Every structure is written in C-alpha cells, then in structure tokens.
Amino acid sequence: MRHFTRLAALAAFGAVLGTGTVAQELYAPNLAYRTGPFAATGIPLMNGQRDYMTMLNARDGGIGGVAINFEECETGYSTEKGVECYEKTKGQAIVTQPWSTGITLQVLPKSNVDQIPILAPGYGFSPMADGKVFQWAFNTPASYWDAASMMLEYIGEENLKGKKVAFLHLDHPFGKEPLPLMEKKAADIGFELLPIPVGLKEMQNQSAQWLQIRRERPDYVIMWGWGAMNAGAITEAVKTRFPMDKMIGVWWAGHDADLKIVGEDGKGYKSISFSYPVLDAPLMADIQKYVVDEGKTLSNEEEMQGVFYSRGLVISMILAEGIKVAQEHAGTAEISPSDLRWGLENLNITEARLAELGMTGMVPPFQTTCANHTGHSGGWMLEWDGEKFQKVSDLLQAEAEVIAPLEAQMAAEYAAANEPWPVSACN
Structure with missing residues (x-):
C-alpha cells in the first residue's frame, strides 16, 4: 500500500x-x-x-x-x-x-x-x-549517549577523576535516558555521579534542587533539561552564583531565549550541539x-x-x-x-x-x-558569550568503543523483553 x-x-x-x-x-x-x-x-x-x-x-x-x-x-x-x-x-x-x-x-x-x-x-x-x-x-x-560521551570528553578525564558531577535532569524518560552511559563512565573514570531529578511541577521553581547543589558543591553540573526547566535552572545557577563555565547542557538545553533571560550573567554556560546556525x-x-x-x-x-x-x-x-x-x-x-x-x-x-x-x-x-x-x-561544544552561542571546540566524537557494546546489550535486552521481536541480519 x-x-x-x-x-x-x-x-x-x-x-x-x-x-x-x-x-x-x-x-x-x-x-x-x-x-x-x-x-x-x-x-x-x-x-x-x-x-x-x-x-x-x-x-x-x-x-x-x-x-x-x-x-x-x-x-x-x-x-x-x-x-x-x-x-x-x-x-x-x-x-x-x-x-x-x-x-x-x-x-x-x-x-x-x-x-x-x-x-x-x-x-x-x-x-x-x-x-x-x-x-x-x-x-x-x-x-543521547553520544551527547553524554561528548560532554564528558570535553571536560576531560583528567578533570573528572575524583570529582563530583551533579546530573540535573528532568524526571521523565528523556531525562533518565543518558544514565546508563553516565553511570558506566563514572565507574570507569572514577568520579561521583550525583543524579538530581526535577519534577514536571518543579521546572520553574528549582529552589530545592539548587539548595542541594549548593550543599553538595559539585565540580560540574551536567543539565539534561527541556522547556521551562532550562530557564529555571539557568536563573537559579546565576542566583546561587554557581560558576557558569562549569555548567554544560545537552543539546536541548542550549536555547538562545533561555540564556537571554540572564544575558551577561550567563557567560560561560555551554551546550553540546549537533547543529549550528x-x-x-x-x-x-x-x-x-x-x-x-x-x-x-x-x-x-x-x-x-x-x-x-x-x-x-x-x-x-x-x-x-x-x-x-x-x-x-x-x-x-x-x-x-x-x-x-x-x-x-x-x-x-x-x-x-x-x-x-x-x-x-x-x-x-x-x-x-x-x-x-x-x-x-559528532557535535560541537557551544558557549554563551552573553549575547549568543558560539562554537568553542573542534568537532567532538563520542566513544564508539564504549557506546556500541552498551547499545547492543540493551537492544538485545529490549528484544528479549518484547518477544517475539524480529531481528534483521542486515546483509
């Protein structure tokens, strides 16, 4: 048909x-x-x-x-x-x-x-x-696993080992998606991963989450945000004086309008991206x-x-x-x-x-x-310069040797959980 x-x-x-x-x-x-x-x-x-x-x-x-x-x-x-x-x-x-x-x-x-x-x-x-x-x-x-890999690559293993990384994420399938890769990399590199979920009703008022961030004093905040959550998080980061150059968002957390709310105060904030205007x-x-x-x-x-x-x-x-x-x-x-x-x-x-x-x-x-x-x-790291996002990296590539086995493992688990599930030989 x-x-x-x-x-x-x-x-x-x-x-x-x-x-x-x-x-x-x-x-x-x-x-x-x-x-x-x-x-x-x-x-x-x-x-x-x-x-x-x-x-x-x-x-x-x-x-x-x-x-x-x-x-x-x-x-x-x-x-x-x-x-x-x-x-x-x-x-x-x-x-x-x-x-x-x-x-x-x-x-x-x-x-x-x-x-x-x-x-x-x-x-x-x-x-x-x-x-x-x-x-x-x-x-x-x-x-999303590519994104998480590239973000960690940009920070660098030498800057992550022994450090604490807050994972500020929407409490939604979208926000939880990178966790398998993030948890594996935390174990491999040796950094503490601190997941901090943001409920749908908390997106515009994240005072509890940012109180936790102030208390925990992470070395980096990786933000897996979407919609109103992004503006709320960026505003709170500025208010609590978290160093913006230590905050990196997924590509859905790199929206110009969200950063324009804080303008110059947002300088240094970064977002991974597979596209660029x-x-x-x-x-x-x-x-x-x-x-x-x-x-x-x-x-x-x-x-x-x-x-x-x-x-x-x-x-x-x-x-x-x-x-x-x-x-x-x-x-x-x-x-x-x-x-x-x-x-x-x-x-x-x-x-x-x-x-x-x-x-x-x-x-x-x-x-x-x-x-x-x-x-x-692959993708580029973008940085907010106070007025717009600019490329601040060469093309970054995700770690295929880490991601491919994880993809195969979880794909196989999904197929097994949803039997009968057809699998192609891809000849």
Missing part, C-alpha cells in the same frame, strides 16, 4: 515516466508541541522544520516533484496525546516524528507491526542505533526568498538566528534526504513507509552534499546503514 493523503490518488513520477499523472502529496506529519510547558523550545524547532519543507515545496515543487504535506498534530509534549496523534496519522503517513522520548518509547513496540519509520533526530531510546533490532526506528544524526548559508537565502518574503513563515528574525530554529532546518533536511534517497532507490516518487526506511538507513550526508544543500557547517557529516540507524555525527 502506498501512503499518500486522499488528494494523492494518482501515480507518481508521471512527468518523468510520461504517464501524464502526478502524485500530489506525500504525508509526513509532525507530532508538534507548540503548547504546554515545553512550548518555548518546541516552537522554534517546529518553525525551522516547517520552513524547510515549505521552502522545498515552493522552490522545487516538493521532493521528486511531489509536494510534502507537513501537517502538525499538536501533542503539548503529552505522551497520551502523542500516542493519539500517532494512531490518528499512521494510516496515511510515510513517517512518524514523535518529538518526545516518552512518545517514542510508546510507539516503538508498534513499529514492527505498523511498519512506519520512527524519525527521532537526536532523541529517543539510544539503543535505537542498533538497526538490526530496531528496524523501523532512527535517532539520526546522534544519540550559519546565517550566511545559501539555504538561509532560499528560506528568506521562498518562505519569509512570501509571508509563509511563523518565525521571526530573532528566532531565525538561533540554535533551535537552525536545528529544525537540519532535522527536516534529514527527512527530506531520506525521502530523496528512497525515491531514487524505488524508482518512483510514490514511496511507501518501507521505501523510506531504506532511504533513512542509506543516508550519506557528506561535506559535498551539505555544500549542495547550502548547509555547510550547519551539521557534521554522517552516514547511516542498515545496522547503524544513528550515524554518530
């Missing part, structure tokens, strides 16, 4: 094949969260994603000559609403984009039955990297011409200069490239979810391809395979 919207009843690639019929839309819904306590981070990401697809539709007539229907289904970051959105959209969708680790974990067991690719760029269950076990799930271009990139000129100038964006000039909007562009590029590769492989624009799975596990985003896309410097190169659904792109 081919998965198009109701408008797309005709055969694709008609113009190329000379049939005179052209498919009208590919349905690639986004499980967005523009409302609720995480809206501040969701909105710029969703705007970037939306603008990229809008640009492709306006400039190129879509992908392979077929327009992309990038309809949003609002979840408010609620797992329950996210599952409802998934069930509502899966009948015609070629992909699902859960936008929450909690939602991802709920739809993951359905993936082998529904056979719709789960695209969770930079989030979700880290063992999804194992494409043999998680045949329909992708956390391209980097996983390049404002003079050719892509940005095309976004301006085909989207902004035409009054089709929901964003604004200030937001479009930030890390999260740019990351939204990168994330939609990953999906668009997967669609393009799938179309070329299948010989038709009218791709199925199965075709898209093939496309997503055969991405080769080289420096040359990034240049063709007008995105040089916006994301590191990466490549996926049947067995590797993450790509492990």
